[in-house]
Amino acid sequence: MRPSRRLDRIPPYLFAELERKIAAKREAGVDVISLGIGDPDTPTPGLAIEALSAAVADPGTHRYPSNRGRAELRQAVASFYARRFGVELDPATEIVPALGAKECIFNLNLAFLDPGDAALAADPGYPVYTGGPLLAGAEPVIMPLEPERGFAPNLEAIAEGDRERAKLMYLNYPNNPTGAVVPDGLFEEAIEFARAHDVLVVHDASYTETTFDGYVAPSFLATPGAREVGIEVFSLSKGYNMTGWRTAAVVGNAEAIEVYWRLKTNIDSGMFDAVQLAAAAVLERGDEAAREMSDLYQRRRDLVCDALRAIGVDVTPPRGTIYVWAPVPEGHDSVSYCEQVLEESGVVVSPGSAYGPSGEGFFRISLTISDDRLAEAVERLRSSLGG
Ligand SMILES: Cc1ncc(COP(=O)(O)O)c(C=O)c1O
Numbered sequence: 001m002r003p004s005r006r007l008d009r010i011p012p013y014l015f016a017e018l019e020r021k022i023a024a025k026r027e028a029g030v031d032v033i034s035l036g037i038g039d040p041d042t043p044t045p046g047l048a049i050e051a052l053s054a055a056v057a058d059p060g061t062h063r064y065p066s067n068r069g070r071a072e073l074r075q076a077v078a079s080f081y082a083r084r085f086g087v088e089l090d091p092a093t094e095i096v097p098a099l100g101a102k103e104c105i106f107n108l109n110l111a112f113l114d115p116g117d118a119a120l121a122a123d124p125g126y127p128v129y130t131g132g133p134l135l136a137g138a139e140p141v142i143m144p145l146e147p148e149r150g151f152a153p154n155l156e157a158i159a160e161g162d163r164e165r166a167k168l169m170y171l172n173y174p175n176n177p178t179g180a181v182v183p184d185g186l187f188e189e190a191i192e193f194a195r196a197h198d199v200l201v202v203h204d205a206s207y208t209e210t211t212f213d214g215y216v217a218p219s220f221l222a223t224p225g226a227r228e229v230g231i232e233v234f235s236l237s238k239g240y241n242m243t244g245w246r247t248a249a250v251v252g253n254a255e256a257i258e259v260y261w262r263l264k265t266n267i268d269s270g271m272f273d274a275v276q277l278a279a280a281a282v283l284e285r286g287d288e289a290a291r292e293m294s295d296l297y298q299r300r301r302d303l304v305c306d307a308l309r310a311i312g313v314d315v316t317p318p319r320g321t322i323y324v325w326a327p328v329p330e331g332h333d334s335v336s337y338c339e340q341v342l343e344e345s346g347v348v349v350s351p352g353s354a355y356g357p358s359g360e361g362f363f364r365i366s367l368t369i370s371d372d373r374l375a376e377a378v379e380r381l382r383s384s385l386g387g
Helices: 016-027 046-056 071-085 101-112 128-135 160-165 186-197 254-264 273-285 287-310 334-345 371-385
Strands: 095-098 118-123 139-146 166-172 200-205 230-235 248-252 323-327 362-366
Touching: 016 334, 046 273, 071 095, 071 248, 071 273, 095 101, 095 254, 101 128, 101 166, 101 200, 101 230, 101 248, 101 254, 118 128, 118 160, 128 139, 128 166, 160 166, 160 186, 166 186, 186 200, 186 230, 230 254, 248 254, 287 323, 287 371, 334 362, 334 371
Parallel strands: 118 139, 118 166, 166 200, 200 230
Antiparallel strands: 095 248, 230 248, 323 362
């Protein structure tokens, strides 16, 4: 059996060796604590469960859903965007639900890219920004996020040839994996670039509802001109502990939304109606739940950053996301440092290079583990790596 050449273009998984070491430790009886995965550990808000239970009891929700999405959900997204971001959206033409941001981002590549085209991908970044273009038969062109620019890419450094073949640009703030919030002026600069080079900006807003220290994350669409050149993918996964529910929406430029929808009607049959109604309830009444989650992550962030400083790691506390991104100490690369941390403390942290070449020299800690396990992990880091 031979997989497609398309699938063979995806690079091999670089951290198989680290995973093998984790498995060996566990087999040897070590109580390994993983701070590797970003998957919220606390339950989905009760209001989502209640809305889902009521909706699923109605047989009217059991048939094929419409790929356009229920009017209730599209209206709830529009009301949320108006209330939360000051962005007015037309529910009929500027909003389509997606089965998670991952599905949406992947399919945008299929919808917009042909062989010979390119997508500009924030790097380090969510792997679908580079894997998606490859599977679509096109090319990813990485835009290194520069720590000294607040993890903004330098758009002026994009080569002339890449500007011409680029049709998409992926940005994501608050950012996975760096935890950076959008640097001043970047959205404006991206809009100008998109106009000049006929590029569709795709802003991945997966973490806008998880922010700290009073910071409020904006929507890309609140920047003047954004709607003419861009769309935003808003996910309920992280902000409302709904990763398993596969709930997101793509909003913004009506022409781009129409193209995505046209592709989507050929690929899936939409989001379960009962889940759509639960997602609508969360968008209408979930602000407090999101705030409580942010407060929890803020406390965990402080715990982790204090511990990292105590072992000599020079970390900048993030103002958003569920991650802490920190430089590896001198004398190590990302993978060798993560292996040492595992070896000496039984704690798994992710090598920055897993998120793209520009992640080399960093490691990522996820805050989605229970308080007592996180406290234990932190204590182990202090005692085994402290000296
Ligand atoms: C930046 C970013 N975008 C998208 C996703 C996927 O989100 P969803 O669960 O909505 O598919 C993640 C998940 O980790 C992410 O970090």
